[in-house]
Amino acid sequence: MTELWRLGVEDASQALADGSLSSVDLVRSSIERIAATDPHVHAWAFVDADAALAEARQSDARRRAGNARGPMDGIPVGVKDVIDVAGMPTRGGSESLADAGPAERDAVSVARLRDAGGVLLGKAHTYEFAFGQGQPPTLNPRDPARYAGGSSIGSGVAVAVGDAPAMLGTDTGGSIRNPASVNGIVGLKPSAGLVSTEGAITISRTMDAIGPLTASALGCAIVLDAIADPAARDRAFGGSVADSALRPPAGPLRIGVDRDLWSRWGVGEPVRTAIDESLARLADTGAEIVELDLSFLDAALTAGLVVSLSESVPEHRSRLRAAAAEYLPGTRVMIATGALIDPADVQLALRMRHPLRRRIERALSAAGLTAIAAPTLPAGAPLLATMASELTDAGDGESLGSALRMLSAANLTGLPGLGIPSGEPDGRPIGMHLLGRMYGDAELIAVAHRLESISPWRARVPLDPVISQAPDARE
């Protein structure tokens, strides 16, 4: 029998619905998997097994009474530790919140997840306040000497090793899609306005997004259905994201690429080859790959930094006043840099967001495209000992110096960005990024589902079996 922790959201949901699985068994399997893997990878900042099992029992009782709340009812989920979960501390990966007590209420996204029957397992490690500075304890499950992903690092690793079929993360310039790429899983930065960030510690009130990291493409859709604002979801998708993703497409699939841009981003040869192979597989299903000039996407980097860093100042001003010495110096430097940006540049960056979005959407519609495809990151996970800490540094083929440049456009414009697995050369997963039109989330997930259907992603789960693999690098 398949170990239950191996089930993706949609498979677990189906098994719960047909009565072949109970939420208690599924959640217990997650808790046991966490106990087995976390000594190796340190993905979790906080786990409340007793509360999770109690919620699972409630879910099973609802289902027995014929009152199941939908596809997420009974599914275990974890949450990046910048998002409030009632009864659990939010420490944001920061010493300044080391003594934080339990949050009094759920963030809006978590409350919606709970209303949909999701079972809250706990909180996942993050870089301090998601700024990407310092080094959380979380380790890459395939090679602890290598980078394990951007700021939703614990969420990415937890899904990769099978601790939970879905986690929530936040994304200001790629922090969901980056760990999805490094860990060989799916990560969605949803369209702006679908998922409330209320109750989360954000970097930027206008660029941050909360979204799912999952083992499968449809899992992303099912979680998005649960955490999205119901009215916005209904307007955008005519009901369910998952149903919309599974609907037959209206016409042939066309995907745009700009391989010259990949070269300027310093994309390494193994990455380029992996992405081209995925595109070729899609082409085998009838998709058409269209070469375009998308060089205007590069405009998003500086504008994204100007907006996000300047908006980080009001987010952190009062906390810094109380405890600046307890922030990492690198985090302080980023926030202080934001305070020094000329307000005229901030206004200009804000004004260019809508025109940039329109330019991208025109490129999509003029060529009849569903998505713009590119590598999520320029390289597989680099060695921690040699990688630059500054994500905007130029570097060689192992550098992630272009990471922000490659992913910022989605945050700046509010358009959806989906990171999906695209091969694992030399044991290091590669991600493909799909950028779509506003509220094109389901279309992107449909493309991902098509690729997953012909080329399953979970052939090899790291730490499987756990014994003798990936020894803790700190031991």
Place this chain on the structure above:
Amino acid sequence: MSALSSGDLEVVAELLGADIAGEDAPAIAAAITDLRASLPEFRAIAAELVRAGEATDD
């Protein structure tokens, strides 16, 4: 090596406190110098995008 201007240092000190601002000043100076170096190109591209957007707005 760049240093923060007195005006910049005042802004940073208001945010972080004078002592920490002094400690972090070299790193902040390097970061803001890098960012400001990219601003002329950003301003040109952003202004063009805004102009083009206004010209084509329905």
